[in-house]
Amino acid sequence: MTREVPMPKSLPGRRRFLKALGLALLAPLAGGLAGGARAAPAAAGIRATALPSGMFLVNGWILTAADLEALGIDAA
Amino acid sequence: MRLDTASPEREAFAKVFDVCVIGAGPAGISLARRLAANGLEVALMEGGDVDWTPESQEIYAGEITGLPYHDLDMARLRFFGGTSGHWNGFSREIDAGDFAPNPLNGAGDGWPIAKADLDPYAGEAATILDLGPPTPARLSGLAYPGFTETRFRRSAPTRFGEKYLEEITAEPRIALGLNASLVDLRLDPGLGRVSHAVFRSLAPDDPGFSVAARFFALCCGGIENPRLLLNFDSQMPGGIGNANDQVGRYWCDHPGVHLGEALFDGPPGLQDDSFFISTPEFRARAGVLGMNLRFHAREARSLSFFREAARSLECNLPFAKALATEVLGQKEVRCDLGGLGDWRRSLTPERYPWARVTTNSEPALNPESRVTLGAARDRLGLRRARLHWDLLPIDYRTLRETTLAMGRALAEAGLGRVRVYDWLLADDPVLPGLDASLGEIGAFHHMCATRMSADPRHGVVDGDCRVHGIANLYVGGSSVFATATCVNPTYSIVQLALRLGDHVTGLARA
Numbered sequence: 001m002t003r004e005v006p007m008p009k010s011l012p013g014r015r016r017f018l019k020a021l022g023l024a025l026l027a028p029l030a031g032g033l034a035g036g037a038r039a040a041p042a043a044a045g046i047r048a049t050a051l052p053s054g055m056f057l058v059n060g061w062i063l064t065a066a067d068l069e070a071l072g073i074d075a076a
Numbered sequence: 077m078r079l080d081t082a083s084p085e086r087e088a089f090a091k092v093f094d095v096c097v098i099g100a101g102p103a104g105i106s107l108a109r110r111l112a113a114n115g116l117e118v119a120l121m122e123g124g125d126v127d128w129t130p131e132s133q134e135i136y137a138g139e140i141t142g143l144p145y146h147d148l149d150m151a152r153l154r155f156f157g158g159t160s161g162h163w164n165g166f167s168r169e170i171d172a173g174d175f176a177p178n179p180l181n182g183a184g185d186g187w188p189i190a191k192a193d194l195d196p197y198a199g200e201a202a203t204i205l206d207l208g209p210p211t212p213a214r215l216s217g218l219a220y221p222g223f224t225e226t227r228f229r230r231s232a233p234t235r236f237g238e239k240y241l242e243e244i245t246a247e248p249r250i251a252l253g254l255n256a257s258l259v260d261l262r263l264d265p266g267l268g269r270v271s272h273a274v275f276r277s278l279a280p281d282d283p284g285f286s287v288a289a290r291f292f293a294l295c296c297g298g299i300e301n302p303r304l305l306l307n308f309d310s311q312m313p314g315g316i317g318n319a320n321d322q323v324g325r326y327w328c329d330h331p332g333v334h335l336g337e338a339l340f341d342g343p344p345g346l347q348d349d350s351f352f353i354s355t356p357e358f359r360a361r362a363g364v365l366g367m368n369l370r371f372h373a374r375e376a377r378s379l380s381f382f383r384e385a386a387r388s389l390e391c392n393l394p395f396a397k398a399l400a401t402e403v404l405g406q407k408e409v410r411c412d413l414g415g416l417g418d419w420r421r422s423l424t425p426e427r428y429p430w431a432r433v434t435t436n437s438e439p440a441l442n443p444e445s446r447v448t449l450g451a452a453r454d455r456l457g458l459r460r461a462r463l464h465w466d467l468l469p470i471d472y473r474t475l476r477e478t479t480l481a482m483g484r485a486l487a488e489a490g491l492g493r494v495r496v497y498d499w500l501l502a503d504d505p506v507l508p509g510l511d512a513s514l515g516e517i518g519a520f521h522h523m524c525a526t527r528m529s530a531d532p533r534h535g536v537v538d539g540d541c542r543v544h545g546i547a548n549l550y551v552g553g554s555s556v557f558a559t560a561t562c563v564n565p566t567y568s569i570v571q572l573a574l575r576l577g578d579h580v581t582g583l584a585r586a
Contacts, residue, residue: 055484060336060495062483067493 048075078245081121081256081285082277088251089287093119094584096273096289098258101158102566103552103573104295105236105244106204110577112249116584119287120250121275123257123296124155126241131278135257136300138461139450144509144517145329145465151520152297156254157237159297160566162520165233167207167567168226169198173356174366174561180470181365182326182441187558188530188539194571201570206234220485222358226351226368229567258304259284259456261292261549263311269547276456291580293541295552295573298327298522302447302555303461305526305536305543317526317543320533324447327465327525328560329518330436333508335479335500338371340429340492350431353562354478362481364474366562367437369482384419433479433494434515438562439471447525465518472505521565526555541576550576 048056048068056063058073068075079085097108100122108120124132132155138148145151153161170191177186201207207229244250253275260274270292276284294301302324306315317323350371359366439445445466449459476496483494499508508514529535532544537556543549552573554565 051480051484053480053484055480055487057496057501060498060501062480062487062494062496064487067487 046073048073050075077248077250078241078252079254081253081275082279082282086253086256086285089119089253089285091288093117093251093287093289095119095291095293095580096121096287097293097295097552098273099123099158099294099296099300099552100156100236100252101153101295101297101553102160102163102236103569104158104293105240106201106570106573107293107295107552107577108244108250109204109240109247110574111581112247114577114581116249116581118250119253119289120244121253121256121258121273121287122156123255125254126156126237128153128155128161132255135278135454135456136461137454138299138303138463139452140463140465142445142464142466143507145463146510146516146518146520148299148461148463151518152299152522155237156241156252157235159520160234160236163231163233163235163566165231166564167202167205167229167231168563169194169571170561170563170568171366174559174563178365178559180359180363180440181438181559182468183559185529185531185534185558188528193539194568194575197571197574198567200574201567202229204234204570205567206231206239207567220352220482220489222355222361222481223352223369223485224355226353228351228564253287257456258294258296259458260310261304261308261316262286263316263546267311268545270549278455280455290584291548291550293550293552293576293580297553298525298555299447299461299463301551301553302327302525302536303449304458306447306449307458316549317536317546319545322527322532322534322536324525325443325445326441326527327445327447327463328439328442328523329465330521330560330562331439331467331471331475331507332434332436332516332519334432334434334497334514335369335475336433336483336494336496338431338433338486338492338494340371340431341490352482354481358478358481362477364477365438365440365470367435367474367478368562369478370434370436371431372434379419379422381416381419384415388415388417429492432515433482435475435479436519436521436562436564437471437474437478438560440468441524441527441559442466442468467507472500476500476505519564521554521560523554523557523560523565526551528556528558540579541572550580552576 046058048058051057056068079088094116095111096119097104098121100120108118111118133149136149136152136154152159172191175187175190177184210227210229213225244252255277256275258273259276261270262272264271272286272288274284274286276282305317305323309315315323352369354367446464448462450462452460454460479496486492486494499505510517526536528537537543537551541550541556554569
């Protein structure tokens with residue numbers, strides 16, 4: 001289920017955005033933004049939940065298939 | 077003319093007025109001005125004084141059951157100008173489609189009026205409220221399937237007490253009675269008309285006084301209007317206008333909690349303060365009600381490293397829970413907020429364009445969500461309000477599905493990503509309480525508890541805002557809204573008040 005997703009055009013911009021997104025996703029590990037009473041997942045063990053819309057849900061984040069690929073997250 | 081009814085000045089009310097307007101908030105003041113401009117003699121009665129006093133405000137205290145809600149003596153204001161003191165200045169007209177019957181929101185009867193009935197009053201309402209032009213469509217070049225950018229008309233905001241006290245004091249056709257708390261509406265022997273209203277000051281030994289008028293308009297707010305009608309049961313069991321057990325039912329507010337947050341990668345401006353509203357097509361397709369969604373830029377603020385570190389510990393390491401709870405001073409630490417990630421971003425906010433996702437969403441009509449009377453009485457001898465607010469599954473579905481759709485739209489446009497908070501993704505979500513630090517649980521938009529319906533079995537007032545069964549008693553304010561819509565109510569409150577003014581004027585001249 002791949003979707004054409006516009007991403008930032010400039011490489012530095014794309015890197016910066018993905019870094020910020022990755023930090024937010026991994027925040028439970030780092031004791032960061034997301035925190036959460038949920039168990040902190042191992043980075044490699046993060047699972048994405050497919051939504052009917054074709055998007056994916058990861059720690060509450062609504063992500064595209066391209067996001068998962070860029071972040072190295074497996075779709076469930 | 078401005079009179080303190082706690083003094084001998086109350087003698088000025090010993091005559092028959094054309095109209096007695098009870099309550100001097102946005103609805104009452106707009107109505108009184110319109111009536112006076114039309115040449116009618118008006119008694120404008122206000123329970124409070126020109127300024128806030130704790131004695132007057134305390135009358136508004138009451139019980140809360142159901143969902144947690146703001147204390148009732150905080151959620152509204154009892155002095156000249158009313159709850160315009162809480163207004164944030166966001167204004168829109170109700171959309172034309174919102175007046176139509178909609179099985180999803182529980183209003184199979186819809187509104188008994190149409191947008192076209194309020195349109196003639198849009199211009200004057202905008203003047204009264206000092207509304208600017210609609211906010212520009214900053215993001216019109218971007219495609220958001222299912223959403224359009226919400227364009228508000230903003231006010232400073234106008235505080236009615238400050239703006240209109242001098243004008244009303246100088247108006248010879250308006251007798252403004254301050255410190256006049258309504259304690260009864262007396263009906264004629266046939267019980268079909270109000271003959272006079274009884275008022276008292278807050279002095280314990282005040283015998284009170286009466287105001288006679290040809291027409292009466294109750295404009296005391298979305299909780300007080302039903303509370304007063306329910307209290308006045310000496311001639312009509314169950315209260316005035318309550319023959320069908322409708323007074324107080326369907327009370328609602330716009331849920332105003334935080335739904336999530338967004339990380340932007342879009343053009344400048346999106347993250348500043350952006351508003352989007354779901355389209356009717358999206359609502360029909362998704363089977364949800366209307367919703368306004370706001371990206372509210374995080375306030376620039378300094379975070380305590382130690383506080384946020386403690387929060388992170390509590391949220392990730394079970395053994396640190398007790399310590400973190402002590403440090404943060406909270407019984408339950410909110411893990412959706414703060415933490416070291418927030419602290420880090422607060423150091424360089426320009427690199428992390430984040431925003432909270434908040435909302436005004438339309439709650440469906442819920443007959444069990446209502447204002448009733450508690451056992452306790454206020455110092456005037458009236459039973460206090462008991463507010464039971466609850467949401468229905470369709471309300472949570474609206475919040476969740478609309479947020480998910482907005483997240484998809486934002487991602488597909490390449491503008492950012494949205495995170496939905498855990499509470500909204502739960503199988504059986506419940507609106508977070510006030511202690512969750514997730515924003516305002518409600519928007520202080522008190523609506524629908526004397527709702528408008530052509531059928532007295534489904535509402536308290538008719539399309540002219542007249543109480544069913546009472547020939548000369550009207551209600552003003554958002555308590556007459558037939559549905560809540562997802563629109564901020566103040567603009568419509570003033571439009572309805574102006575329309576009511578013209579309607580009563582026509583009857584008075586007949």
